[in-house]
Amino acid sequence: MKKLFTSICIGSFCAFIAFNANAQNNSNNNQTTIASPKPGATGGATADPSQANTGLYNVPIYKRPLTVSASLGTNGIGVSARLGLSPHWRLSLGYNYTPINYTTTFSISSLQTSMDINIHLNNIHLFGEWRPFTSTAFRLVGGIAYFMDSKMNINVTPTNNYYYGLIPLTPATIGKLYANLDYSGIAPYFGFGIFKGQPAPGKFAVNMDFGTYVLSSPRSTITGTNLFADPQVDTKQLDKNIAGWRWLPIVQVNVSYRIKMGSSKSK
């Protein structure tokens, strides 16, 4: 078991894997002390003594509990596959796509504008899940994602006339301003999950994740037309200011289905 985890170690994720190996040992050491199942137990913080069934994990990797999930949340829609490695550890691989279109208003001096924010984030991710309390479905989640072609485009369009002296400058005359933030790159993730993440074979379960990605520092470019053409923005300062705009908070609902390979329930 320990040998397998070491072989899939990636970057900062290694720490989780190493800890996983120890946790697995601890779990094994303590397995005889776990109480018997309680009738009617469900997910969340409810205890499930089936966690102690280490027999699920004493089989080749391809026979261990495998769950597929569809998700919906602040990072858009996604799919993932989760593999149970031990009563404490799971590994998931997934893809998320975030299409966000948002319009708000913004004013520059007396100029009113409409600001269209268009966010497209694509990522593939590899997470490890650690269940510190085998008596509950609570889990800590950490891992890494690669964001591809992930950008935030902001289009600023004037909505009213702006007066230059006595001359009303129409929105068409003023032009448009385009800001582009590029978040592509590698992003660590950390968070936690609640409710049953690994249902019984052939069953569905609903669970939730809360956490955040730490995106790459965005790189900004600003262009414009007409009076906004060639805006000489101090982009270094802008990049510095938005360097903290790296946190992508996640609240996500997952619907999981356990593929029939194992035979026992788990969380």
Add this chain to the structure above:
Amino acid sequence: MINKFKLSVVLIAILGLLQITCKKPNTGLTFSIRSDVMKYTAMVSFVDPTTGNAPANVTMSITGPDASLIYEISGKKNFYVLGGQIALGLDPNNSPTASAPKKFNIIASAPGYLSVNVPVTMNESIKQQQLTVNLVNISNPPPGVTIIHKNLALVNGQLPAAVSFATDTTNGKVDSMTLKLPVGLKFLDSSGNQLLGSSVSVQMVHFDNRTQSSLDCFPGGGNPVSNSVVDASGNSTSKYFTTLGFSDISMTVGGNVVRKFSDSITMTMNINDTTNDINTGSPIQAGSLLSVYSYRVETGVWQYENMRAVTSSGSGLIVTHSTNHLTTYNFAYTTDICPNPQSITITYPALGSNKVTGILNIGVLPAGDNGVFRTYPSIKIPITNQSFPYTVSLGNLPTGQVSIAASLFNRIGSNSANDLCSTPATVNISGGAFTFVTASIVGKCRYDSSKVVSPSFYVDYRLHGSNAQYQLLGFVSNGQFSTPLVTVGKTYDLRATFAGQQIDTFATVTNTVNSISVDMSSTSFCQQ
């Protein structure tokens, strides 16, 4: 114990999620917007050609078909002339097109000076232009211009005897104008009503075609082309005038302006016999036919009056014209204007790949116009961050074969025998390499560090400490500027016209590449 440790890890992780803090995106951020709101501008300078100085107390107004679209450069309708200059701009919502240039007139006057009406056209391809408007000082006219004043007694509102008088030919002036008024002449207003008084005050101004300062005073701002011409058939058209001389005659009776007469008056003008007849390309001679056009400052329209033949007299060649109304009269050859003029490309190898700022002069003369006594009548184009070759499409070009001249940075190139109505032309300006001085100018507000502008403005210059007149150095666009006209190590007086204000300063050029920060706290940009 181990569970407490795990619980601590969980709590720290959750608290970590709550530590998300972001800086405001505009903290310490400067954002520069374009200050050249008006894309089409004209820098107008009013000059007394006798002294080269600006007349005092110049007042002006804007008339014409597109007058409502013209603003002072700050976007206001306050047309105040400061230091003899004013920058005008076109409403940016109404840019000219190739088929619909924008046209307006500048009516200007100053105490003790002749009033002028200068038509201005903003073409699609020329975004900035420089206009020099010469105002003639009645008490001290420039070379080539003579003025005579007469106060003639009237009896019962009529001239008691025939009168004849002429402008002087002193101070090197060769040609003159003679005016003859018949006995019994009555003086009428524009409605034909007789003006009664004890005397008539006469002012007659003659402009020859031998001196540049005189031709610079040609009605319409010295431009030989007018788009407001009523031809012999009564049609509105455009003409290029090759003038043999022109006059401005005004009279008042009891303070009332005389517009008409009860009888014809006769004006006789000496002709410069070295001027070419543009129809033959040879010097003018007796029998040559000249067109006579009248002009009124109030309307800016040239009205065809008649054709007159040049005759010989004891004093040389003369032309005579009789009329019963008063105004400006022009004796000239005329040339039609190209309906679809072709482009002119200026090559300037000495500039290399530099993008330069300066004043490009382009002049076009009909081939038959020998232009012996004058420079090319030219349009002055402030070019900004422009690389060469540079191609420009000018309007108002005469038909037929023309000669073209172009000058920039005190070098001239020319090309002759072109028909710009049908064929594009190229003019090469040759010479050795220049040393350029470049500047990147940023305007800042003292009380709002986030507000930064890369200013666009006209800038004049002269050597510091000299009393010379300011010369237009160019139009600075978005703070970028490159010119060979200033030299490292020298100090210059600079005058910037920005947002309706003139800012005078001086600076020593210490490097060929300069970054300049300007405090613009006093301008409307910072105060908005």
